[in-house]
Amino acid sequence: MTSASELLALRSELTGSLVLPGDDAYEAARTPWNLSVDQRPAAIAEPADIADLQAILRTATAAGLGVTVQPNGHGANGDLSGVVLIRPKRFDLLAVDEQARVLRAGAGVNWGRALERLDGTGLVALAGSNPEVNVVALAIAGGQSMFSRRYGITARSIISVEFVDAAGTVHRVSDADDAELMWALRGGGGLFGIVTEIELALYPGDAIFGGGLMFPAEVAEAVVTAAFELARDEPELGLDVGMMHFPDAPQAPPHLRGRTVATVALVHVGDEATGRAFADRIVAVAEPISDTLTSFTIGSLAAVAAEPVEPMPSADFGVALDGLDDAFAREFVDAFTRGAARGLTRCGIRAMGGAIADELGAEFAAVGATQADALMSCSVLLFDPTIDVDAAFAPMRDLAARYPGGATLPTFLSSGATLADAYDRDVLDRLAAVKQRVDPGGVIRSNRPLG
Template sequence: MTSASELLALRAELTGTLLLPGDTDYEAARRPWNLSVDQHPAAIAEPADVADLQAILRFAAAAGLGVTVQPNGHGANGDLRGVVLVRPARFDSLAVDTQARVLRAGAGVNWGRALDELDGTGLVALAGSNAEVNVVALAIAGGHSMFSRRYGITARSIISVELVDAAGVVHRVSDADDAELIWALRGGGGLFGIVTEIELALYPGDAIFGGGLTFPAESAEAVITAALELARDEPELGVDIGMMRFPDVEHLPPHLRGRTVATVNLVHLGDEATGRAFADRITSVAEPIADALTNFTIGGLAAVAAEPVDPMPSAEFGAAITGLDAAFAREFVDAFLSGADRGLMRCGIRLLGGAIADELGADRAVVGAMQADGLVSAGVLLFDPTIDVDAAFAPLRELVAKHPGGRPLPSFLGSGATLAGAYDPDVLERLAAVKQRVDPGGVIRSNRPLGWLDQTVG
């Protein structure tokens, strides 16, 4: 067991900070975004530079500790006992090369800042739906974007990464440098080193139209059916569908307070007239109670989903699904309403297809061509301790079992899941071989372990 004096010696060696249990700020710093995950790392480091990372890795290897990275804690997945938790906030470099169409972001950069930097360039990155999610973390965990049906899954846009391996050696990893390692990093998560910077491909997107449409629950089947048909006909259009049940609390807008609603979010890379014609196919079947469709720039992408950014306790369920047609719309609505009566708050389905299913270049990433029709993401807030989470998710699990779509992206897995939930055994075996080569001692731990192997290599 590592002694407090040994950890204090490490702290004295670092230019950055190291919090230990009992320190004033430790309790706040250890909390992840999902407050239901109770993690107690041996120490929490905010390294100032690569030299600090190298010192942390040397210390951990000698002391028999693991090292894991959580920029914001969105991927928290365990108690972290015997692990040094690294927060890479000071790796905050950010640059856009418009000529080369490349975004370079340090490991501490969130998508909100990166998208602001892209404003006015006429280029888009394959960002997620939440501005507070970290750029590196989303990309190496798979990542789905509202631009993915046009340009592909985020992980497949990775050009290169800079990382510090378990031995403290700094590498630039690309297809030319180490094709197998970059393959693993494109969706394998934080198993293989501490990423300090990433390069992502950028894509044309000088005009963007879209936003969210909200409908009363009684219109849900009709609008979801219309949205599924629109997505089938327009494979490059970003579409997600969902339902939400809101509590009757004063801080909510009157049109949402205490209501169950259906939502359709659209993102069109192109002109307003075409985008509105797409939206008319949805609004022609029912009158929305809220319409946020507008022209916007890349910096406003997060407003489409308008996801919460404050930490909260929750349970998550994710899955891949197929067979999305008019009959499915009815089943989905029934499943949500049944789950909502037991505590389910939200369920969304990101529609796939288009470039996501394209086999071209799929062999260069562990996230290959996905043939499912959609990715399910559902959540239960855990403020009420009497909620039976299994019961709340049960109707959705039954729906997925009836319409199985294979394995989802790692970034859509719930807390407690491993990469075995996202990849087939042969892929896990290949990932394990990469892990054994670059970190045979299992010093670097991922928030998503491999699952079927000893946890020390995950």
């Protein structure tokens, strides 16, 4: 049998769905979050249960196909030729044990739903701020939360993982069952099996204050400098500093079209008075043109962050940075301004340090203790096909080369990057050894391969 006939046979076997090339639904089903990535998998499966997953893995192995997972299409990184793409939307279990401080989430659960479930518990998860990001995907890929400087990287909060291996065997593992595999799952991504469920530790957070500030470009240097000083002084404060250039186009708010602005987002776990005192250190240097700072509970995190939730075409560049002094702030503003003139849309610098850099417990996770001062991520929106992406990123790449920060997190990697761009050789070798043990045939593919 050919792979095409085997996939047709598989479709009749599944309780869930299987979309194949040539089907009317194929174009929509294959589309990732980043619309500029042209991925063309051999099939797109939406399994209804574990039995469906086992059938998919069995068929893929027999047909010589790989299998990968993209819950919502984030992290798409290649064309997926010869790969069955799984969308685990129906794995939608969600439960919170308030007494044990544990979140249990199926592989189809997004952070928006999980955070709404946590509302009123006085507990927070180390969540992404975009409600459309998947809980499992963020956690196993390392992840970074605005709560991470206080409580650590998301991957290090993983308690247990349920997954189906390439042979179709179901496993539920914790440190007591297989410490080395758990180490790999905490930052190694989807290399080791099809994750169906995860347990994450929860942390105290009954009072939260935060939101965003936006400033005109003319005061960007003073704002960025003040924000970096605040990050150094308050290692538990979640802080993201950046700049944005809004196109003179209908996609942008009318009052911001064609404008460049500086942005500061902050999240403080604690009372409003303390949080406002932190924010006042930035507002004291310039008057914001927008201020969304407020007290809130965890269920409103996504609304406070107000990140884009619709897929769009973009190119990305991510890197770790060190040495964020006053000179860096000046160079950052200059580099962004030059990049924006060539099409650069956004550049954010997420403060690291605090619990992220804590070595205590780092040996239990591949993601380890990241020591960089910050992680920078830049984007070029590709609505205009004439944009020269390399030219737009060039000033930021030059800046990053002058302030290298070493290893980054997989979730901040650029499109086309591999785990070799995030981890050192020792970590990669350990991950490869675990991969060889649990999937010697290489059936399970990851959006971030080892190298």
